[in-house]
Amino acid sequence: MTAAILVSIFMTLAAAATPILLAALGELVTEKAGVLNLGVEGMMLCGAVAGFAVAYSTGSVPLGLLAATLAGVAAAMIFALLTLGLGSNQVAMGLALTIFGIGASSLIGAGFVGRTITRLGPLFPADYAAHPWLRLVVGHDAIVYLSLALVLAVSLFLRRTKAGLILRAVGENADSAHAIGYRVLAIRTAATAFGGALAGLGGAYFSLALTPMWADRLTAGRGWIALALVVFAAWKPGRLLIGAYLFGAVATFELQAKAAGLSFIAPEVLAMTPYLATIVVLTMMSLGRRTGGRDAPACLGKPFPAP
Amino acid sequence: MSAIITRRTLLAGTAASAALPLVGARAQAPFGVGFVYVGPVGDHGWTWTHDQGRKAVEAAYGNKVKTSFIENVAEGPDAARAIRQLAQAGDQLIFTTSFGFMNPTIQVAKQFPKIKFEHATGYQRAENVATYNARFYEGRAVIGTIAGHMSKSGQAGYIASFPIPEVVMGINAFHLAAKKVNPNFKTKVIWASTWYDPAKEADAAKALIDQGCDVITQHTDSAAALQAAEQRGVFAFGQASDMKAFAPKAHLSAIVDDWSGYYVKRVKEAMDGTWKSGDVWGGIKDGMVKLAPYNDAVTPAARAAADEVQKGIVAGTLHPFTGELKDQKGTLRLKAGETASDEILSKMDWYVDGVQA
Numbered sequence: 001m002t003a004a005i006l007v008s009i010f011m012t013l014a015a016a017a018t019p020i021l022l023a024a025l026g027e028l029v030t031e032k033a034g035v036l037n038l039g040v041e042g043m044m045l046c047g048a049v050a051g052f053a054v055a056y057s058t059g060s061v062p063l064g065l066l067a068a069t070l071a072g073v074a075a076a077m078i079f080a081l082l083t084l085g086l087g088s089n090q091v092a093m094g095l096a097l098t099i100f101g102i103g104a105s106s107l108i109g110a111g112f113v114g115r116t117i118t119r120l121g122p123l124f125p126a127d128y129a130a131h132p133w134l135r136l137v138v139g140h141d142a143i144v145y146l147s148l149a150l151v152l153a154v155s156l157f158l159r160r161t162k163a164g165l166i167l168r169a170v171g172e173n174a175d176s177a178h179a180i181g182y183r184v185l186a187i188r189t190a191a192t193a194f195g196g197a198l199a200g201l202g203g204a205y206f207s208l209a210l211t212p213m214w215a216d217r218l219t220a221g222r223g224w225i226a227l228a229l230v231v232f233a234a235w236k237p238g239r240l241l242i243g244a245y246l247f248g249a250v251a252t253f254e255l256q257a258k259a260a261g262l263s264f265i266a267p268e269v270l271a272m273t274p275y276l277a278t279i280v281v282l283t284m285m286s287l288g289r290r291t292g293g294r295d296a297p298a299c300l301g302k303p304f305p306a307p
Numbered sequence: 308m309s310a311i312i313t314r315r316t317l318l319a320g321t322a323a324s325a326a327l328p329l330v331g332a333r334a335q336a337p338f339g340v341g342f343v344y345v346g347p348v349g350d351h352g353w354t355w356t357h358d359q360g361r362k363a364v365e366a367a368y369g370n371k372v373k374t375s376f377i378e379n380v381a382e383g384p385d386a387a388r389a390i391r392q393l394a395q396a397g398d399q400l401i402f403t404t405s406f407g408f409m410n411p412t413i414q415v416a417k418q419f420p421k422i423k424f425e426h427a428t429g430y431q432r433a434e435n436v437a438t439y440n441a442r443f444y445e446g447r448a449v450i451g452t453i454a455g456h457m458s459k460s461g462q463a464g465y466i467a468s469f470p471i472p473e474v475v476m477g478i479n480a481f482h483l484a485a486k487k488v489n490p491n492f493k494t495k496v497i498w499a500s501t502w503y504d505p506a507k508e509a510d511a512a513k514a515l516i517d518q519g520c521d522v523i524t525q526h527t528d529s530a531a532a533l534q535a536a537e538q539r540g541v542f543a544f545g546q547a548s549d550m551k552a553f554a555p556k557a558h559l560s561a562i563v564d565d566w567s568g569y570y571v572k573r574v575k576e577a578m579d580g581t582w583k584s585g586d587v588w589g590g591i592k593d594g595m596v597k598l599a600p601y602n603d604a605v606t607p608a609a610r611a612a613a614d615e616v617q618k619g620i621v622a623g624t625l626h627p628f629t630g631e632l633k634d635q636k637g638t639l640r641l642k643a644g645e646t647a648s649d650e651i652l653s654k655m656d657w658y659v660d661g662v663q664a
Contacts, residue, residue, distance in 0.1 A: 005517050012513050016506065106347055113349045116534070116553050211505040211531040213553060216347040220504040251507070255514035258497040259464065261663045268500070 007132045007139075009252055014144055017248030019044070019205040019219075021147050023226035024233070024240055025154055026072075026198025031230060032158060033191035034171035036301035038094025039079055040199050041223025042101020047072040047200025049105040052112055052207035052214045061120050064208050065143075065201060072200020073193050075101060080192045083303070084185050090301050102217060112214040119212040143205055148241070150198070155237040167191060171297035174304040184304050199223070232281055234295040250277055338400075338578050340364060341393030342376035343386065345405035350503065352528035352547045353564070354378065357404045357427075360566030367571045371578070382407025390415040394422050400577040402570070403427065412436060423577050428473070430653070432584055439569060442590030443473070444480035444652070445620050446562030448627035449591075449598055450544045451481035452616045453559055454522045455488025456609030457542055464515025465496045466508055466525040466532055470664075472655045474526045479659050480627040481524060484616065486661055495520055496664040505531035516541055522559075533557055542604070549599040560613075561599035568594045588649065592621045628652070635660055 023040050030037050037043075050071030055064025079097050082088045123145060124138045158164040169177040170187045178184050206218050225247065233239035250273050285295070342361050346354035361374050375398065380389045386408045393401050394415060402425045403412045409429035416424045416436045424436045432438055454463050463485060467474050482494040495518065497511045504527075512523050512535035523536045523543040530553040536543035537554035545551065545561025569589065576582040589595035598617065601610055619625025630641030634657035641647060647655075658664050 008513070008517050012510055012517075016510060019506075106349055110349055113351050113355070114552060116530075119534075119538070206506060211509050211529070211534055213505075213530060213534070215351055215505060215529055216349040217503070218505055220501075220506065222506070252510060252514070255497055255507075255511045256517065259495055259511075259514040259518040259520075261495065 004132050007135050009256060010136055011139060013245065013248040013252045014140060015210060015248075016251055017244040018144050018147050019202040019210070020222055020226050020229060020247060021151070021241065021244035022143075022202035022205065023199045023223060024229040024244060025147070025150055025237065026195035026202075027226060028230050028233070028235055028237060028240060029154060029158075029167070029198075030191050030195030031300055032171045032235060032297055033167050033188045034174055034297050034299035034302065034304070035080075035083070035188050035192050035195075036090045036094065037076065037079055037097070037192060037195055038091060038227065039075065039097025039101065039223075040195075040226050041219060041221065042098035043072045043075045043196050043199035044203030044206075044219045044223045044226075045101040045105035045217070046075040047203030048207040048218050049109040049112075049203075049214060050200070051204030052117070052212075053108060055117050055208055056112060056115055059117075061117070061208050065120075065204055068200045068204030068208075069197045070200070072196040072198070072203065074196070075200070076192045076196020077189075079196075080189045084188050084192070087303050087307065090303070098223070105218075106216045109214040109216065113216075114213075116213050117208070120209040141209055143201070143209060151237050151241045158237070168297070171299055174299045174302070175306075178304070188304070199226075202226070231296075232285075234285060235297065246277070336397070337371055337373040338368070338574070339393075339396070339398035340372055340374045340574055340577075341390075341396070341398035341401040342374065343380050343389050343393065343401070343403045343405075343408060344376055344378040345380060345382060345407065346503070346528075347378050348376070350528055351530065351550075352503070354404070356547050356564040357402070357566055360570040363567035364570050364574050368574065368578075372574065380405075380408075384411075387411035387414055390424075391418070394419045399423065400425070400574060400582070423582055425573060430586075432586060434584055437573075437582075437584045437586065439587040439589070441564060441566075441595040442588055443562060443564075443596055444476045444627055445590045446596045446598060447477045447480040448484040448620065449613050449616050450524060450560055450562060451484030452488060452613045453601070453605060453609050454481070454524065454542075454544075455485035455492055456606060456612060457559060457604075458485070458489070458492070458522045460519050460521045461489050461491055462493045462495060462518075462520045463522040463524060464512065464518075464520035465494050466511045466515070466523070466527050467496050467498055467664075468502045468527050469500065470498065470656070472653055475658070476628075476652050476655045477526055478662055478664065479655065482659055482662050483627060483632075486659075488612065492661060494662045496662060498664075499527055501527065503528045505529040508532045509535040512536055512543070513539070523557075530554070545599055551599065551602075556602075556604070558599075559602045559605055563597040563599050565595055565597050590620065591617060592623075632659065634658060635662070 027040055047068035051064040051068030054067035055061050082093045083090045120141045122139055123142045128138045170184050174184045229243045233243045344354045348354055348358040365374055377389045380386050400423045404427045406428045409431050412424050412426045413431050416433055426438050428440045429438050485492040499511055508527050508529055509531040512532035516539045521541045523532055525532045525546050530550045533543045533550050533554035536557040542559050543557045547564050549561050551558040626646035628647035630645040631643040632641035634640050
């Protein structure tokens, strides 16, 4: 196996990991504030279709990315209105948001089926990445770098800033946060909006970078993987990064192994590997929790004020 | 005229359907033709091609027909409800376009003996249930011939969905045709374990290209693999419809499903009262399987060879599966000169030598 192939595999891996990382990072912040939004898949699809529609109509991928982010926020605000404003059940509304996102994106995208655009290219000029190993560092598109920077930013925000501390307080004990004067619902709405923005951006990564086209259900269930990844990462941004790239690695390895003809492993077994890995990690985590640790925000999914 | 029924309006419609038999008595009402789709019409693949057929029926008969469709119908109990809904709404000919609709179609057909049904890709028939399918493997033989000529590395990548006979015969037909051109040809198969997951299809294409394949073909539904091929500068083939727009340089040709001719003909027969149940398995000759125009990159030699194969198939002088044919384990599957019967094709679960599956 030559260096070129290894580099190529890593590039594929990073591209596979990025949209999941973005969506999961947004959901992590949302959940840290105590809101469980299961509508990630729906918000991703809204972002994917809005991003493609705008990029196709204006010819500008950056405008498309912006539109996708706003579409994700808009979808998240529907959710916020229903759950935070009107106090409906978060699990039910999250599922409804996914179903809504599938339908709405299909309706908006109907006129864009069969069209294509110039995909989002690498951030740096190709000359920089002439050497294969150098491509690993400078060969990616802007969103890959943005996602990595956001992991760092979210991590610092949650652990090192006062605002981050308040957000976590709202997620851990909404009543106490309220008692000392923080506006719980406003903070939760902001966190939900951030989650929607990143989900929309993650969705647009499919329609603008990975597979520059629109087709119904383009994200094919990645939103659910992002949700699982938040649990997998025990609500820690650093672990989320590792988890997303691990997922990308396993998914890419599965395909590479098949292409290389490693027939001693049945294809069905390879297809199972990402899910097996999830089960193993979740089991290990719950074993750890038995010895005293606790990962999920205490008020996750609970309405405020309590009914 | 067309009426689009989604699952949501379907629920509302079922409540109102009790009143519908009254409407059924209309005298010169348009002839109702219904379609049940497994996917969204926006998939630009399988379901989209059936919907093109529906539109062709409308274009052919205008106000004389009224077509309607229900999309995204899950294979299973939901399907029977969807089919029954169309039957109760007054449709007189109903096309159910996925293998998994077989039992529900038969079941509903028993309850509506006067309505005619057509089930795609199935094998159960009745007095009022016909079946139809297309010989896609003929198209595979043509693109395999082109692949054999165009591949420099002598390796093609094949992104496949599930190892069912329909897919297996496609792989074998493609490989046998390519091998005729280049005896050392290799076909590497990746089982994507899905019909539709654009990102995964694209990654599968990249993995195959990494492993030295310079022609990519697929039996999955999206155009993502073509885009990956375009990006990496290798060749690829479209699936179900002409996908040149997605990959202007990479797209050598495509196997195009064309149900229009069949649908228009069967609707006419149903209107005239000459409709009969039966089984149609149409190929290139019948216009059900077509090849998209060749890319400019296709060399004259490849063009000539591909045309030759098409002509041979149409004339009946060439069958993609002609003996002597052995599978990978060395078992004799076809004797010298013998061609594969439909029976053999529809049960195919073995690979020819040179396929890495």
